[in-house]
Amino acid sequence: MPETLLKVENLQAWYGESHILHGVGFEIGRGELVTLLGRNGAGKTTTLKSVMGIVEKRTGSVRFEDREIIGRASDEIARMGIAYCPEERGVFSSLNVEENLLLPPVVKPGGMSLAEIYGLFPNLEERRRSQGTKLSGGEQQMLAIGRILRTGAGLLLLDEPTEGLAPVIVQRIGEIIRQLKGRGFTILLVEQNFHFAATVADRHYVMEDGRVVDMVTSADVQQNIGKLQAYLGV
Amino acid sequence: MFELLGIPPQALFGQLLLGLINGAFYAMLSLGLAVIFGMLNVINFTHGAQYMMGAFAAWLMLTQLDIPFWAALVLSPLVVALFGILLEKVMLKRIYHLDHLYGFLLTFGLALIIEGSFQWKWGSSGAPYPSPIPGGTNLGFMYMPNYRAFVVVAALVICLATWYGIERTKFGAYLRAATENPTLVRAFGINVPRLITLTYGLGVGLAALAGVLAAPIQQVSALMGTNLVLVVFAVVVIGGMGSIMGSIVTGFGLGLVEGLTKVFYPPASNTVIFVVMAIVLLVKPAGLFGQSK
Numbered sequence: 001m002p003e004t005l006l007k008v009e010n011l012q013a014w015y016g017e018s019h020i021l022h023g024v025g026f027e028i029g030r031g032e033l034v035t036l037l038g039r040n041g042a043g044k045t046t047t048l049k050s051v052m053g054i055v056e057k058r059t060g061s062v063r064f065e066d067r068e069i070i071g072r073a074s075d076e077i078a079r080m081g082i083a084y085c086p087e088e089r090g091v092f093s094s095l096n097v098e099e100n101l102l103l104p105p106v107v108k109p110g111g112m113s114l115a116e117i118y119g120l121f122p123n124l125e126e127r128r129r130s131q132g133t134k135l136s137g138g139e140q141q142m143l144a145i146g147r148i149l150r151t152g153a154g155l156l157l158l159d160e161p162t163e164g165l166a167p168v169i170v171q172r173i174g175e176i177i178r179q180l181k182g183r184g185f186t187i188l189l190v191e192q193n194f195h196f197a198a199t200v201a202d203r204h205y206v207m208e209d210g211r212v213v214d215m216v217t218s219a220d221v222q223q224n225i226g227k228l229q230a231y232l233g234v
Numbered sequence: 235m236f237e238l239l240g241i242p243p244q245a246l247f248g249q250l251l252l253g254l255i256n257g258a259f260y261a262m263l264s265l266g267l268a269v270i271f272g273m274l275n276v277i278n279f280t281h282g283a284q285y286m287m288g289a290f291a292a293w294l295m296l297t298q299l300d301i302p303f304w305a306a307l308v309l310s311p312l313v314v315a316l317f318g319i320l321l322e323k324v325m326l327k328r329i330y331h332l333d334h335l336y337g338f339l340l341t342f343g344l345a346l347i348i349e350g351s352f353q354w355k356w357g358s359s360g361a362p363y364p365s366p367i368p369g370g371t372n373l374g375f376m377y378m379p380n381y382r383a384f385v386v387v388a389a390l391v392i393c394l395a396t397w398y399g400i401e402r403t404k405f406g407a408y409l410r411a412a413t414e415n416p417t418l419v420r421a422f423g424i425n426v427p428r429l430i431t432l433t434y435g436l437g438v439g440l441a442a443l444a445g446v447l448a449a450p451i452q453q454v455s456a457l458m459g460t461n462l463v464l465v466v467f468a469v470v471v472i473g474g475m476g477s478i479m480g481s482i483v484t485g486f487g488l489g490l491v492e493g494l495t496k497v498f499y500p501p502a503s504n505t506v507i508f509v510v511m512a513i514v515l516l517v518k519p520a521g522l523f524g525q526s527k
Binding site for chain 1: 404407408410411413414415417418419420421422423424425426
């Protein structure tokens with residue numbers, strides 16, 4: 001495995017009184033594309049939100065580029081170079097497409113230019129003056145991904161980017177995610193769609209009841225297909 | 235000269251001008267309230283007291299420090315905005331996660347304390363502030379005091395500049411986005427707590443600016459904002475909370491409605507805005523320009 005970029009150990013998290021994560025551990029090397037798989041409610045989204053600092057109550061250790069970030073506020077974590085694309089996409093309705101794209105501030109050099117992002121998502125350029133939420137679901141997803149590529153963040157947290165999209169759009173998003181990996185982005189992807197995840201990722205962590213219970217590399221997926229299907233209940 | 239429905243034109247245009255001036259203040263104040271509510275989720279009942287503080291600061295600057303009106307127009311809003319920022323940092327920020335009622339109680343209590351203190355120190359009779367642009371112009375159909383014409387134009391410029399700042403600039407984009415989803419904006423690396431503090435400072439500064447503009451027209455007194463703020467809340471409700479252009483249009487519009495009522499049926503002039511509010515709430519509960527959630 002390449003040099004470790006993100007290392008999560010014994011991560012626990014709470015929403016109010018409910019204890020959601022019970023000691024999550026995994027790591028990602030620089031340039032890797034890793035997925036978190038698991039059923040609904042296994043704690044995948046909460047794990048992303050905890051890494052990002054959005055879940056208020058969390059303990060354990062999250063190290064990014066060898067620095068502990070568990071106690072930091074989410075704006076600080078973002079400025080260290082982690083970018084987040086939420087499951088609900090979070091496209092702002094009071095901003096047009098271009099304002100949405102330009103919203104996240106550049107935190108480090110080396111991010112993509114607006115022209116490069118429009119090159120990746122030509123639809124967005126055509127609709128740059130449209131209200132963000134007037135776009136189709138697929139376009140909104142592309143906007144939500146495109147928006148975090150400008151900032152220079154090296155680690156992207158993508159929460160279910162294929163959810164609710166037509167197969168042809170899912171395929172397009174798969175191509176884009178592969179291209180992003182090719183450009184050197186490190187990606188942590190949360191997915192329900194295992195078939196999609198298997199086509200893009202290097203490794204898969206399986207979550208159950210707020211813990212990581214297994215890890216399978218993409219090369220070993222075929223041998224372990226029965227076990228994975230049991231985990232995911234598909 | 236001609237008469238309109240038995241009303242002499244001097245009276246009609248005089249009241250329309252008065253309505254326009256009142257409308258200018260309604261617009262500037264409701265704008266600040268709308269911006270603050272959108273971002274802080276707090277109904278800022280201290281707004282009237284902060285308007286009064288703006289007028290008082292200008293008056294104190296003139297009488298104690300010989301600072302002229304035009305300098306006070308900049309300095310006084312800055313001073314009062316800093317006071318607002320202090321208030322936000324020390325008190326308001328502790329109640330954002332609570333129900334609106336707590337924000338209302340806190341800011342209402344603060345308004346009482348601030349107005350009480352000013353009343354205790356300077357009394358409630360009010361002090362005059364000399365007009366910085368004395369004289370007037372005869373427009374043929376009416377006599378137009380120069381300073382009042384200036385206030386109407388200045389208020390329009392201030393309102394449009396605020397609209398531009400919020401709808402067309404990067405800072406405004408942060409503000410609009412953070413109003414919608416502060417958690418996500420923060421997760422993009424923007425210091426949202428500081429943005430909230432600045433927004434409150436901006437809203438309070440706008441109230442103080444309106445106060446400075448009002449000083450030469452009204453008496454500078456501790457309670458000058460008390461009645462005004464009630465009308466302004468009605469304006470905000472009619473226009474729809476959180477709509478910038480809505481606040482501006484509704485502010486000026488209701489000022490004119492009030493002025494016309496004074497001409498045609500004076501007894502209703504104090505209540506007409508609240509009647510309009512009741513009707514709007516019945517027909518369109520989110521306000522004329524508001525979006526229902």
